Amino acid sequence: MIACWFQRAWIDNQWQHDVRLTVTEGRISALETGVGAAPGDERHAAALPGLCNVHSHGFQRGMAGLSERRSRHDDNFWSWREIMYRFLDRLTPDDVAAITAQAYAEMLEGGFTRVGEFHYLHHDPAGRTYADPAEMAGAIVDASSATGIGLTLLPVFYAHGNFGGASPSPGQRRFLSDIDGFAALLDSARTKLVGDANIGIAPHSLRAVAPDQLTALLAMSPIGPVHIHAAEQEKEVADCIAWSGARPVAWLLDNAALDARWCLIHSTHLDADEAARLAASGAVAGLCPITEANLGDGIFPAIDYLAAGGRFGIGTDSNILIDAAGELRALEYSQRLAHRARALLAGTESPFVGANLYARALAGGGQALGVEPGLAVGQPADIVSLDLDHPSFAGTDDATLLDRWIFAGRAGTIDCVWRAGVKRVAGGRHVDRSAIAAAYRKSVERIVA
Template sequence: MTAYWFERAFIGDRWQAEVRLTVAEGRVASIETGVAAQRGDERHQAALPGLCNVHSHGFQRGMAGLSERQSRADDNFWSWREIMYRFLDRLTPEDVAAITAQAYAEMLETGFTRVGEFHYLHHDPAGAPYADRAEMAGAIAAARAASGIGLTLLPVFYAHGGFGGAPPAPGQRRFLSSIDEFAALFDAARGKLSGDDRIGIAPHSLRAVTPEELAALLVLSPTGPVHIHAAEQLKEVEDCAAWSGARPVEWLLANAGVDERWCLVHATHLTSPEIRALAQSGAVAGLCPVTEANLGDGIFPGASYLAAGGHFGFGTDSNILIDAAQELRALEYSQRLAHRARALLADADMPFVGMHLFVRALHGGAQALGGSGGLAIGEAADMVSLDMDHPAFAGADDATLIDRWIFAARAGAIDCVWRAGVKRVEAGRHLDAEAIAASYRSCLARLLA
């Protein structure tokens, strides 16, 4: 058993003073507040629970910065996707492991302690299954082992190139499976997991999955998380309406039994009735504000959705820039730009924006991934300590401390990060950062030569 003492810690959605916390077998064994440190306790200034990153494509970290050149007058998500397809065409399982480990190490350094890996790169460059169907899932598990992050693996079912079962494009050949092939892959991927890893299921989108296939997938995985891309781009919304007479979120809510175990990733383009219905379903909206801004997807109706009581979590998606605080900040700033007003994502019970966003993301992310929803007895000891000597925290009090981290701290605000009681980050750097980065640099040098 290991004991920690914090001058203050965020327990039960509020700051508590003089907190002594013990950890046994990776989980919080006891919490005492208002107590003195004991001899041998590891001491820190301020502790937050780690956040869940609800949506990641780990391999895309390797192409960060490679798609920022104008290639045509109407550059958008769909032109970016073609660049992404060309990049992934050359990736081996070893490449995926190296790139994803780098992404996961950066996630830990910024306060994410569990990741939902939306994993669709299943097959070899020709589109044929590997001898081990789950070899690519094994590469994700290797990246998790190298970094130490918590993993919720979300194997993706992908069968079509457009709504109504349209044929896939050549660039999608590494993703494709029949239901029977996917069932075998899903079982094999489960065998790659260990510890408190979790597994869910991810029908890619309504453009890649028919209604019949979606129903079969839900039978294949009757419990655990269900994640799906929905309403990310306007073209997707228009094409879905042309196919079905309904918009993507509208169709899912009416036909798929969406409930608390679902995460609708992006859900950017919602009507007022969809906002209310999605909030009432209990599902999580998986928001990725940095990627959505990078791809020009649009602005999620955050103020209206929160006012309706909707749940949300945050993800880094394309991993163009990995920073938990930046994701929260980007959502609030997008609302300010859209509404020309300030402090929109807060309420009377929790008027400080940063704290409100953090608490909502903490609980929504845990719901979406089956992770820890805070520092509590029996939960995984996923902890983040802040460096209170950072200039952004000068004179900070409990009310503004999280706001200062999210809106004012830049780099260097996080000191240590523990995942399941194991310290993975110290003095702001992952303890294996150099070895992980060396593998990443070697991989990218070869891929981009």
């Protein structure tokens, strides 16, 4: 059992003062407000519930910064994808574990305490199934165990190269499954989970999964999260219309019975009808604004979607730069650039953008990963403490604290992070950062040599 006392803590989407949390076996066993610290308590300034990262491809952390050179006159997502295929050709399970651990350590340092790993790198470099079909999933579990981050494993089903059952490209050979092979992979992956890790399924996209396969996948996994890429690129929308006569999100709304266990990743290119219907479905939009900016995807219609009651979570996707506050900041700034106005994602009951974004991302992220977020008795002790002695917080009050962190904070604003009651970050650094970084460097230097 441990106990921590905070000058203030974010509870039920508002700051409470003089808060004492008692943690037993990784969960909050007592929560008191308006009390003093007891002898032996750890004392900190401000506690936030950790955020869920709804969308990660852990291995892509190793190629961050390697695709920023113009290779052709029309560089875009599709040319970036070819670079990604070349990078992953040399990855072993040990490489995936080492690279993903680096990403997960950075997530913890940046304010995430659970990650949804959209895991599609299943097979060996020749595209053959490992003796254990979930060998690579085991590497993801190893990375989560090494860093301590909470894990929602999302094994990906991938069968085709484009809409209408088009043949996959050679670069996709490490991803591919049929329904029976994926069932075996999923069964093996379930046996590898430890602690409070959970599992869902991820039909990759309507480009990669035929309608009958989507039906079979949903029957295979009748409970738990369902994540799918949707409408990330304009070309994807055009190709979907050519195949089906409908836009991707409209097709899913009409044919897949979307509900609260679904998370549609990106959903960048929604028309007004899709935005309203997606909001009404109860599904979550999984937004990754930093990656979406890096890839030139476009801007999610957040104002209309949120006005319709839509739910969202945030993710780091390609892990080009891992920072929870940065994702929220990029989401608001994308709207400001598109609409040439300010403070666009403030709530109707709160004029402060940061508090509104954090509350929505907390709730939507938890829903998308199948967990209950927040600081409450019975919940995992997933806690992020902010260092209010940091210059970014000078003169702050309750109303502006989250705005200062999200819009004006720099490195060093996060002090400590506890995941399931274990302190994984202290003084802004993951407690095992040196060993994790050394293994990461070894793998990446071999891969890019």
